[in-house]
Amino acid sequence: MNMGAVGALRRVKNAISVARHVLDYTQHSLLVGDQATEFAVAMGFKEEPLETNASTKIWQQWKQNNCQPNFWMNVSPDPASTCGPYKPATKSLTSKQYQQRGVKFGGEGNHDTIGMVAIDNRGKIAAGTSTNGASHKIPGRVGDSPIPGAGAYADGEVGAAAATGDGDVMMRFLPRILYFFQAAQRIYTMRTPRDGVKRWGKDLFYSGTSTRVGEHCSRRFQLIEVGCPARSSCLRSRPASSLDVVVFSGASDSMEDLIAVEQLRSGITPSAAGENALRRIVALYPDFVGGIVVLSIDGQYGAACHGMNTFKYSVCNQQLGEVTVLEVPCLSSDK
Incomplete structure (x- = not known):
């Protein structure tokens, strides 16, 4: 199993390509921050401003709206009405407040993650993700995408999975997809x-x-x-x-x-593997929003989602002949 990743990469387009260079040209797995940018430039990538007129306007509107929404909590002054600077509050959080972390602004439109899983004609399997992260995130935040086993995972004997949604919650659970799927195939x-x-x-x-x-x-x-x-x-x-x-x-x-x-059934499908993983998340975070695509080593595929009505994903294989958009209904919190 080989991997390469970058996090908090700044001023370089196509982070997934930089991650591939980490895989191909280093013995490391993850580079982050300004040093990741330095690595990219050394590998021939162009360093350039990534701001656009549209993104600058969105940021200005956010500042004018007292930095709402944001991801601060348990700080002073009140992050629900001010831009800070913030200092730690003295009161302790309740268990319910801890449970709500990362889900308040994790809706469908608050991320732009792209994930892909693929098998070639030799049976080699791979997974990858790329993202700008959650809108209005705290500077320095790294989500699930570059974390191995979180935003994406691949096992050459079993399959691969990639996810999109609330990465701060997703990174705590996604590896269980492969545990379900791997155990089902191996146990039987x-x-x-x-x-x-x-x-x-x-x-x-x-x-x-x-x-x-x-x-x-x-x-x-x-x-x-x-x-x-x-x-x-x-x-x-x-x-x-x-x-x-x-x-x-x-x-x-x-x-x-x-x-x-627990409670595995022989021949568990990729869709079932994804649903099982999401149910574990939703049991603790009922407001979670996200979707998962799972691909087995024999070419079976499926998807699962929660917090939306439906979830769309694209598939291309020899049987379909062209890229086909599929759609699955999402789980509800009471399922």
Whole structure:
């Protein structure tokens, strides 16, 4: 798996092309800020002002409107009626206020992300995104687009996904799309539970060893946990009727939470993978607005969305013969 990305790139057009140069000509994954601009110029890209008459006018109108909307919170003076400068407020936020972060101005028109996933005739898969970011964002903000596994993700054995919408929320959840999709394909093709231990230990945890492997089998499911500390119980009792699951925990000290893929069905589709990921987001952020496109390694594709009536995406393959715009209805918060 290879990647390259840039964030907070200034005064250079076509950020996705600069990201490709990070991929092709460096051993790094992500460059940001003024140094990303310096890198782009060194690679032959033109440094130039990107402001237009239209964007300048929009900015002036925003200033005249007391900098509304904006993304500040828990500061003084009140960001809902002033432009600042701001200082931290002394009061603490409620849990509900924390939950509302990043969704207040995450509507359909407040971003311009372009995402693409593709497979070539050799079966090589790739994903990419490019964006100017949220309108009226705080200077220095980096959204989900350049973050690997957030704005886009690709796995050469499974598939790829790209997203658009509220990146500040999306970046906390999008990698789960591939967890769903990857687990569905691997769990139902592996020969034995131990095959799954070896394969997932290599692919996800970069570790081929474990201190103990606990294994429990019933007629309905198999539960495996990898790398369990000797002082803890590896097996957890779950009703066999409630899930088909492979669970991994404690594989390394850096893994704070166990990775669980629950209630998977054999042959999960890209659309279902996207819907499952969005439902996890909406459970915590019911006002979330965004869409996801998912592509499997065998060429299946699908999309899911929330916070809009419908979501459009374009597809081009040999069967369609030309670029075709498709449209899917979006999930509602009560689904």
